[in-house]
Amino acid sequence: MAKVLVVTSGKGGVGKTTSTAALGAALAQQGARVCVVDFDVGLRNLDLVMGAERRVVFDLINVVQGVAKLQQALIRDKRLENLWLLPASQTRDKDALTAEGVGRVIADLRTKFDWVICDSPAGIERGATLAMRFADEAVIVTNPEVSSVRDSDRIIGMLDAKTVKAEKGEQVKKHILITRFDSNRAARGEMLSIDDILEILATPLLGIIPESQEVLKASNVGAPVTLNNVLSAPARAYIDAAKRLSGETIEMMIPTERKPILQRLFGRRAA
Amino acid sequence: MMSEETTQDVSKQDVAKEAPKAARQLMRFRGRSYVAYVLAPQVPIVEWLDEVDATLAKSPGFFTAKPIMLDLAATSLSTSAIRHLITSLGERSIRVLGLEGVDQAALSPDLPPLLSGGRDCALMPVTTKPQPVVEEKPKVNSSGSLLLESPVRSGQSVVFADGDITILGSVGSGAEIVAGGSIHIYGALRGRAMAGVNGNANARIFCNKIEAELLAIDGFYQTAEDIDFSLRGRPAQAWLEGNAMKITALS
Numbered sequence: 001m002a003k004v005l006v007v008t009s010g011k012g013g014v015g016k017t018t019s020t021a022a023l024g025a026a027l028a029q030q031g032a033r034v035c036v037v038d039f040d041v042g043l044r045n046l047d048l049v050m051g052a053e054r055r056v057v058f059d060l061i062n063v064v065q066g067v068a069k070l071q072q073a074l075i076r077d078k079r080l081e082n083l084w085l086l087p088a089s090q091t092r093d094k095d096a097l098t099a100e101g102v103g104r105v106i107a108d109l110r111t112k113f114d115w116v117i118c119d120s121p122a123g124i125e126r127g128a129t130l131a132m133r134f135a136d137e138a139v140i141v142t143n144p145e146v147s148s149v150r151d152s153d154r155i156i157g158m159l160d161a162k163t164v165k166a167e168k169g170e171q172v173k174k175h176i177l178i179t180r181f182d183s184n185r186a187a188r189g190e191m192l193s194i195d196d197i198l199e200i201l202a203t204p205l206l207g208i209i210p211e212s213q214e215v216l217k218a219s220n221v222g223a224p225v226t227l228n229n230v231l232s233a234p235a236r237a238y239i240d241a242a243k244r245l246s247g248e249t250i251e252m253m254i255p256t257e258r259k260p261i262l263q264r265l266f267g268r269r270a271a
Numbered sequence: 272m273m274s275e276e277t278t279q280d281v282s283k284q285d286v287a288k289e290a291p292k293a294a295r296q297l298m299r300f301r302g303r304s305y306v307a308y309v310l311a312p313q314v315p316i317v318e319w320l321d322e323v324d325a326t327l328a329k330s331p332g333f334f335t336a337k338p339i340m341l342d343l344a345a346t347s348l349s350t351s352a353i354r355h356l357i358t359s360l361g362e363r364s365i366r367v368l369g370l371e372g373v374d375q376a377a378l379s380p381d382l383p384p385l386l387s388g389g390r391d392c393a394l395m396p397v398t399t400k401p402q403p404v405v406e407e408k409p410k411v412n413s414s415g416s417l418l419l420e421s422p423v424r425s426g427q428s429v430v431f432a433d434g435d436i437t438i439l440g441s442v443g444s445g446a447e448i449v450a451g452g453s454i455h456i457y458g459a460l461r462g463r464a465m466a467g468v469n470g471n472a473n474a475r476i477f478c479n480k481i482e483a484e485l486l487a488i489d490g491f492y493q494t495a496e497d498i499d500f501s502l503r504g505r506p507a508q509a510w511l512e513g514n515a516m517k518i519t520a521l522s
Contacts, residue, residue, distance in 0.1 A: 124426075146444075150425050150443065150444045150445055151425070153424045153425035153426075153443040153444065153445070153446075154424060154425040154426040154443075154445065156424050157423075157424025157425065157426055157427045157443075157446075158424075158426075160421070160424070199459075200441070200443065200444075200459075200461070202422050202440060202441060202458075
């Protein structure tokens with residue numbers, strides 16, 4: 001049974017694209033056939049984070065409009081053979097998407113993959129609503145700050161009202177993924193705590209991704225953080241989150257960076 | 272016989288600018304537009320007044336509290352005739368605010384001032400604001416109250432003008448609850464709650480955790496700024512006492 005997962009947030013810059021790539025790669029590493037779909041038409045980024053920007057020929061819009069076949073637009077990852085990308089168009093805008101067209105493409109993808117992961121654009125307009133429209137599950141990416149949490153709340157309301165599942169009287173299964181979490185700052189009260197976020201959003205937690213330089217490093221070399229440095233703190237957090245998505249029960253913890261032994265010994269003096 | 276016009280007072284001055292002493296009372300002029308009703312009498316005036324009387328017989332309060340202008344363009348009345356006409360209207364409780372369509376020379380200082388520059392405007396019937404769509408599926412039970420079992424999310428608006436609203440979850444920041452009766456929230460209230468919107472001053476708002484952006488009962492409201500900080504996060508209720516909203520902790 002294929003599952004369609006939307007990665008969404010409402011707010012921009014919270015880590016939707018990073019999370020889409022990282023979760024997609026982690027699920028693929030666990031053996032699933034995965035396709036990540038970029039819905040950010042006009043401002044596509046997923047191709048860069050996946051390191052496939054130089055291989056884009058056709059895109060989602062071409063497939064939606066019937067100009068290209070799905071097979072022609074899908075790009076296979078060079079590192080993982082069961083990971084694919086369906087890129088967005090950079091030259092068009094979100095108005096080029098139609099509900100019927102997107103529905104057709106998603107239905108087609110369902111027959112070929114175990115996971116179809118839709119990277120939603122920010123906002124609550126056409127692009128975002130169509131990205132979530134056909135989803136079975138949703139990952140709501142939230143930063144530990146009030147504006148992000150309120151936007152997530154809004155998005156959860158939309159997931160409960162404007163998806164095909166909701167219209168059939170069913171529920172989209174929702175998960176909160178907290179990204180850019182800094183334990184030290186949260187302890188000092190400079191960030192919302194995990195408990196506060198979960199209380200406000202009243203939705204189960206999928207994982208906590210620590211703030212880390214590794215995320216930027218990975219995106220600069222065009223690799224999902226879960227492939228670039230498997231042992232880094234964010235990679236381990238994403239891998240755990242991906243396992244929870246596939247139904248495994250993993251204890252919730254916030255991974256920390258493993259410092260080399262010398263640095264750990266002399267770290268204090270160096271500082 | 273009647274048309275509607277806007278009278279405009281275009282003199283706009285700020286006399287206060289030159290006020291030298293701080294102790295001096297400042298005086299300000301402001302320009303402001305109002306809508307006035309224009310009566311256009313026709314000759315013979317006696318018959319026209321009969322017409323006015325007929326209107327008043329049908330609806331006695333027709334001219335009450337309405338600003339009335341006289342457009343005398345269709346007549347050529349003398350100063351004394353104008354004075355007589357205004358007295359006649361005064362006997363019918365119609366007070367004339369100003370005159371139009373007459374030569375300044377024909378006016379004496381005891382008559383209403385001559386105004387010009389009026390523009391026609393359509394008088395809109397008062398329309399009620401379109402009500403926000405209720406996104407939640409309403410479960411109205413026999414007692415005329417609305418029960419919501421799920422949290423109300425940011426951006427959602429729940430409107431139930433016919434009675435109480437009970438919410439088992441929380442109301443998110445940026446969400447809005449509007450009830451004709453009272454509002455009961457068993458979770459946290461982080462958004463806006465407006466109770467007694469149809470003029471029910473006895474309506475109350477209850478919540479298990481008050482972090483509200485705005486509370487309103489029968490038009491009286493308090494924003495988050497006004498709500499006593501010591502109440503935040505506690506179970507609380509709000510009600511009206513005369514013209515003041517009271518908020519106290521429950522328990």
